[in-house]
Amino acid sequence: MAHTPVNHPARPIYRAIGGLTGLYLVVFGVLGIIASTGNEILAQDDTRVLGQGTNLGFSLLSVLLGIVVLVGTALGRNIDVAINQWLAYSLMVVSLAGLAFIRTDANIFNFSITTVIVVMTAALVLLMVGMYGKVGTEDEAEAFQKARLVL
Template sequence: MAHTPVNHPARPIYRAIGGLTGLYLVVFGALGVITSAGDELFAQDGTQVLGQGTNLGFSLVSIVLGLIVLAGTALGRNIDVVIDQWLAYLMMIVSLGGLAFIRTDANFFNFNIPTVIVFMAASLVLLVAGMYGKVGTDEEQEAWQKARLVL
């Protein structure tokens, strides 16, 4: 994308923030697995972890997403940028879907309002980390600077 900054001065900070978001997802998921152990995979009960509604299925999904983010952060080389951006979009869709079905029988991830807010905030953090974490050559950075100044 031409409007995505290349070699942003704060890219190490954004990469670290993306990694911390992945770590949060893993910790939340692990606590959710511990809390909901023995329940059904998609139980719709009052199970809460860190003030957020969850069940075994959502906890496992959170662990997988967090591990993918952490793997991308560890690999770097713009792999983290792609992973962060695509998972951010996926997490936005899941959180909006959870909000749409929050008081129905289709709420199979056992979402509540705090879960939707935190999951959406995490997706926005990942999106920003993906947009400002791009690394490129000096020529790519110069081309981005020229394109930015034209707009």
């Protein structure tokens, strides 16, 4: 993407924020697994973790996505950028679908309004991290600066 900054000066901070977001997803997922042990995998009950509605299925998904974000953050080399951007878009879709089906039988992840807000916020944070964490050569950074100044 030509409009994505290369070698942004705050890149390490954005990478740390991405790692913290992945860590939050893992912690939320583990607490959700503990809280929903013994329930059906897609149960629609009153299970709450950190103020958010969840079930075993969404907790497992959160752990999986958090681990993917953490692995991407550990690897770096623009792999984290791709992972963060794609997961951000995926979480936005999950969040909006959760909002659309929140009071229906199709609410398979047992979302509440709080869950929708937190998942959408995590998605936006991952998108921001993905946009500003790109690493490149000095030539790529110079090309970005020249293109930016033209616009």
